[in-house]
Amino acid sequence: MAKQDASAPEFWDKRYGERFMPWDAGGVPAALAAFLAQERRPLRVLVPGCGSAYEARAFAAAGHDVLAIDFSAQAIDLAREVLGPHAGVLRLADFFAFDPGAPFDLVYERAFLCALPRSVWPRYAPRLAKLVVPGGRLAGFFFWSDEVRGPPFGLAPGELERLLMPWFERIEDKPVADSIPVFAGRERWQVWRRAV
Numbered sequence: 001m002a003k004q005d006a007s008a009p010e011f012w013d014k015r016y017g018e019r020f021m022p023w024d025a026g027g028v029p030a031a032l033a034a035f036l037a038q039e040r041r042p043l044r045v046l047v048p049g050c051g052s053a054y055e056a057r058a059f060a061a062a063g064h065d066v067l068a069i070d071f072s073a074q075a076i077d078l079a080r081e082v083l084g085p086h087a088g089v090l091r092l093a094d095f096f097a098f099d100p101g102a103p104f105d106l107v108y109e110r111a112f113l114c115a116l117p118r119s120v121w122p123r124y125a126p127r128l129a130k131l132v133v134p135g136g137r138l139a140g141f142f143f144w145s146d147e148v149r150g151p152p153f154g155l156a157p158g159e160l161e162r163l164l165m166p167w168f169e170r171i172e173d174k175p176v177a178d179s180i181p182v183f184a185g186r187e188r189w190q191v192w193r194r195a196v
């Protein structure tokens with residue numbers, strides 16, 4: 001597979017290896033912190049394309065049962081350092097191919113859909129629909145842009161709805177105030193519920 005193909009782990013290995021990670025927030029976004037603060041019961045959570053895994057660490061520290069996957073071995077090495085005592089939540093795995101064992105209550109999205117070439121997007125929602133329990137949620141940050149080249153590959157207006165419906169219905173949609181520069185003004189926090 002070509003080195004410039006974002007659907008190949010080598011593309012991401014190279015960037016993590018060089019510590020060139022303009023998408024990395026180096027911490028937990030405010031909307032996720034607020035979400036974690038209001039969740040009352042432990043959830044089974046999947047973090048696909050976890051990268052350096054600050055959010056996976058926050059889910060684990062809050063008592064949730066987390067599986068954080070990434071298909072880049074370099075990302076997993078970095079995440080292991082960030083997760084410290086919670087490193088057991090990590091798995092080197094491809095989102096489209098791994099065996100989850102059982103479906104999840106929640107999938108956390110940040111900079112994962114926009115990391116996938118647009119040609120791969122039609123596979124995203126059907127795969128999520130299999131990974132989330134009926135009534136479960138997809139929560140996180142989504143990125144809009146008409147820039148042809150990526151990553152990040154941005155959504156067009158109405159495109160997220162076309163991708164996720166009818167498997168999911170949107171139940172929350174908020175602007176984001178603490179975006180890092182690559183996403184600033186072009187991302188929103190949204191929560192989608194899996195149809196029962």
Ligand SMILES: C[S@@+](CC[C@H](N)C(=O)[O-])C[C@H]1O[C@@H](n2cnc3c(N)ncnc32)[C@H](O)[C@@H]1O
Nearest residue numbers: 012023049050051070071072094095110111115
């Ligand atoms: C832009 S980075 C975002 C990382 C992290 N979510 C964050 O917000 O910092 C995208 C990540 O998705 C991973 N990735 C891309 N396609 C994947 C796939 N099919 N399965 C698992 N991980 C994948 C990449 O290796 C990379 O770590």
